[in-house]
Amino acid sequence: MKFVHHPDAALHRPATYFNKGLLRALPEKPERVGALASLIEKRGHALIRPDDYGSAPRAAVHTPAYLAFLETAHARWVAEGDMGEVVLPNVHRMQAAPSYPTSVVGQAGWHMFDTACPIDGNTWTATCAAANAAVHAARLVATGADRAAYALCRPPGHHATRDMAGGFCYLNHVAIAAESVLPTLRAQGRPARVAIIDVDVHHGNGTQDIFYDRDDVFFVSVHGDPAEFYPHMAGYAQERGTGRGEGYTLNLPLPIGSDEATVLATIGTGLADIARFAPEILFVSLGFDTFIGDPLAAFGVTTPGFARMGAMIAATGLPTVLVQEGGYAIDALSANLSSFLDGFEGGFESTAGA
C-alpha cells in the first residue's frame, strides 16, 4: 500500500469562517495534515510526492468558470481594496440568476454555496496539490502497481460541486480521482465502472451532484441526517440519481447521535450494494469526523471502531483508493487513522490474491 501527499496541501490557512451568525476559528487547520503525515511516517511508510497532472483532471469535473474563479479570486479580491483577508460571499446566487457576474464579489456569491469556504492566497495551490495526490493514488491502483493507496488530501473535497465551493471544500478530489481512472480502465479493456463510498459524517453532496446522472460511478454516502445536520439541502434517502443515473446514488442518512454499531452496520449495507455493482475500483471519502470526540461530532465511532471500519472496507477485496476528507479532533486524528490502517491493511493482506 502506498501513501501520497504533497506538502503544499498545508499552505491553505484561512483563520476564520462565518457560521451561525458568528465569525469563528476555522477547524479545518493545516495541523491536520501534520498529524496524519507524521503518523504515516511513524508506521514506516514513505510519503510519495504526486506528479503534477496539470489542468485536465480538474477540467474533467469542474466548469471552466469555476476553475478560473478559484485560481484568481483571492488576488482580484485583494485588488478591490477595503476587503477582508479572505474571499467570502456577501451575495447568494439567485434562484433564476439570469447573468453570470463579472466582479469577484458577484462571482463569490455565484460559486460559493455557504460561508464555510474562505479562499486565501494559497487555497488554489493547496487544493490543486491535494487533487494531484488523489489522482496519483488512483493511478497507482488503476495501473495495477498497487492494490490500495491513500491520498493525504487537504483541504477536504467532497462538498465541492462542479461549480461551487462549500463546507471547507474547493476542488472535489475524490471525484477528480474517480473520473481520472475511467479512461485508463477502458484502455485496459476493463469495465469503466467505479464506486465511491463516503464515510465522512457529512453528506458528500458535491460528489453526489457531480455523478448524479451517471451509471458508471456508483455513489454511496453514510452521514448525519440532513434534516438536522449540514449540508441540510442534500443527502436525503429519496435522492437516488437521475436519468441513466437513477439507482446509482444511495444515501443512508442516520440520526444525530447514532452509535458506532449503527454506523458500522450501515456502512456494511452500503458495501454490500457496492459488491453487487462490482466496480473495478473502490474510492473511499475517508472522514474521521464520525469520531465520538470530534468537535463537529454527530456519531459515536471510537478509535478502535475505525479498525473495524477499515477491515470491512478491506473485506470487499476491491482495489481501493482512500481519499482523506474531514476529521477535526486534531489530537485524535493520528490515532484514528492508525486504527483504520490496522484494520484495513490487516484485512487487505488477508484478501490479497482473492
Ligand SMILES: [Zn+2]
Ligand atoms: Zn465532514
